[in-house]
Amino acid sequence: MMKNLMKTVALAALLTTAALPVNAASSLDSEQLHLTAAARYLASHDEAKALHEYEAAITRNKESFAGWLGKANMLIQLKRPKEAFDALDEADDAQKGKDQKLALLRAQLEYAVTFKPDHWLSKAKEHFFKARRIDANRSDLNLWVARAYRDGGKRKLARKHYSKAIEIGGDDALVATKELMAMLRQEAASGTGKGVAGELSSKATIDRATLAAVLVERLHIQDRFKKRTTKRALPKDAQSSPFAAAIETMLNLNINSIALDPHGNFLPKQSVTRFELALLAQEYLVAASGNNKLYRAFIGTKSPFPDLSANHYAFNAAFLAVSRGLMAPTDVLTGKFDGNKAVSGVDLMLLLNRLGDLGK
Numbered sequence: 001m002m003k004n005l006m007k008t009v010a011l012a013a014l015l016t017t018a019a020l021p022v023n024a025a026s027s028l029d030s031e032q033l034h035l036t037a038a039a040r041y042l043a044s045h046d047e048a049k050a051l052h053e054y055e056a057a058i059t060r061n062k063e064s065f066a067g068w069l070g071k072a073n074m075l076i077q078l079k080r081p082k083e084a085f086d087a088l089d090e091a092d093d094a095q096k097g098k099d100q101k102l103a104l105l106r107a108q109l110e111y112a113v114t115f116k117p118d119h120w121l122s123k124a125k126e127h128f129f130k131a132r133r134i135d136a137n138r139s140d141l142n143l144w145v146a147r148a149y150r151d152g153g154k155r156k157l158a159r160k161h162y163s164k165a166i167e168i169g170g171d172d173a174l175v176a177t178k179e180l181m182a183m184l185r186q187e188a189a190s191g192t193g194k195g196v197a198g199e200l201s202s203k204a205t206i207d208r209a210t211l212a213a214v215l216v217e218r219l220h221i222q223d224r225f226k227k228r229t230t231k232r233a234l235p236k237d238a239q240s241s242p243f244a245a246a247i248e249t250m251l252n253l254n255i256n257s258i259a260l261d262p263h264g265n266f267l268p269k270q271s272v273t274r275f276e277l278a279l280l281a282q283e284y285l286v287a288a289s290g291n292n293k294l295y296r297a298f299i300g301t302k303s304p305f306p307d308l309s310a311n312h313y314a315f316n317a318a319f320l321a322v323s324r325g326l327m328a329p330t331d332v333l334t335g336k337f338d339g340n341k342a343v344s345g346v347d348l349m350l351l352l353n354r355l356g357d358l359g360k
Contacts, residue, residue: 031057031061031064031067032057034053034060034067035054035057035064035067035070037053038053038054038057038070042074047077047078048078050074051074051078054068054070055067057070058071063093063094064094065091065094068091068094069087069088069091069095069104069107071087072087072111075087076107076110076111076114076115079114081111081115084111084115085111085117088104088107088108088111091104091107092104098134102134102135105127105128105130105134106127106131106138106141108123108127109124109127109128109131109141109145109148112148113148113151116151121148121149121152124144124145124148125145125148128145128148138168139164139165139166139168139170139172139176140165142161142164142165142168142172142176143161143165143172143176145161146158146160146161146162146164146165146179146180147179149161150179150183155183158183159356162176162177162180162183162353163353163354166180166325166354167324167354169325177350180350180353181349181350200214200346200349203344203345204344204345205271205342205343206271206272206343206344206345206347206348207268207269207270207271207272208247208258208266208268208269208271208272209238209242209243209246209247209268211258211343211348212243212249212250212258212268213243213246213247214348214352215246215250216245216246216249216250218352218356219352219355221253221255222253224288225253225255226253227252227254228252228253231252232248232252234247234251235251235264235266237265237267237268238266238268241268243268247268251266255280255283256283257276257279257280257282257283258272258280271343272342273339273340273341273342273343274318274327274330274337274340274342274343274347275318275339275340276343277321277343277347277351278314278317278318278320279317281317281321281326281355282294282316284355285320295316296316297316297319297320298315298320298323301319303319304319304322304335305318305335305336306336307336307337307339308339312339318337318339324354325354326351326354326355327351
């Protein structure tokens with residue numbers, strides 16, 4: 001029965017095609033038909049078949065911008081630089097309008113970073129800045145220029161653009177987060193990270209003493225927060241800590257998220273929770289911007305976190321930290337925030353990197 005049904009469908013299609021006028025029948029083998037087929041193959045990650053369809057589209061229309069750009073993109077994926085360069089050149093001749101120019105610049109940026117021709121870093125920067133003038137809110141552009149700076153040894157600029165991609169959000173934000181974390185781990189492993197901050201990536205949890213040292217040594221919070229009007233003495237339980245000086249510095253700043261317990265102890269060896277880190281990030285953002293309204297930015301909104309209600313004391317801080325790319329849910333699929341979970345070294349490195357870019 002199934003074979004007969006397939007034969008019937010095939011015969012009906014053949015008869016329908018034969019009955020069509022010449023111009024209608026030819027539309028079944030049009031540029032758009034092949035572009036649509038290419039998109040289907042691309043969605044299933046079959047670059048070779050997508051390339052074939054883009055080439056077929058170009059055969060139907062020699063000035064097909066979508067065909068030439070699609071062909072160039074597939075050749076980049078297939079690591080065929082000479083042919084990709086020629087296809088980009090053809091796409092450049094065919095492009096019209098800002099949208100097509102932006103798409104071309106995006107592909108040229110990827111080409112420069114992927115194949116690294118002569119003066120590739122300068123070319124990558126040129127493509128990025130031209131594209132940014134058309135659309136400054138593209139996470140993929142920031143992701144690719146971050147890769148360019150990373151590969152070109154300009155790690156500070158790479159961190160800046162990875163962070164921007166994370167802030168903008170979208171699918172590329174997750175990729176940017178993973179690549180940024182990998183770069184920070186590499187820096188720490190190679191010794192290019194400095195002091196306490198350079199050792200963070202290997203830490204499964206962060207205690208309060210280490211947090212104080214990193215905030216003072218790496219983030220220089222003493223330059224961001226005002227000092228308390230009344231000086232606080234260093235608690236007895238922190239006096240023997242190797243980070244006693246940093247703890248004392250932090251306790252004498254107007255920071256309330258990392259406070260003493262009811263008995264006046266600092267608890268230097270106690271792990272910092274994600275709630276505490278979010279509250280700290282909130283305080284830092286307010287201090288950096290001077291905008292006290294951030295303390296209530298998400299009050300009254302529905303919680304995006306399945307494990308955190310909108311009336312929780314740290315809800316606004318958690319939502320603010322995630323929305324700014326300072327922190328990420330612990331589970332990408334469910335969106336759980338896990339506020340009581342201990343902060344890891346990688347969590348803290350991401351936060352430090354993003355906060356360090358503020359005001360630059």
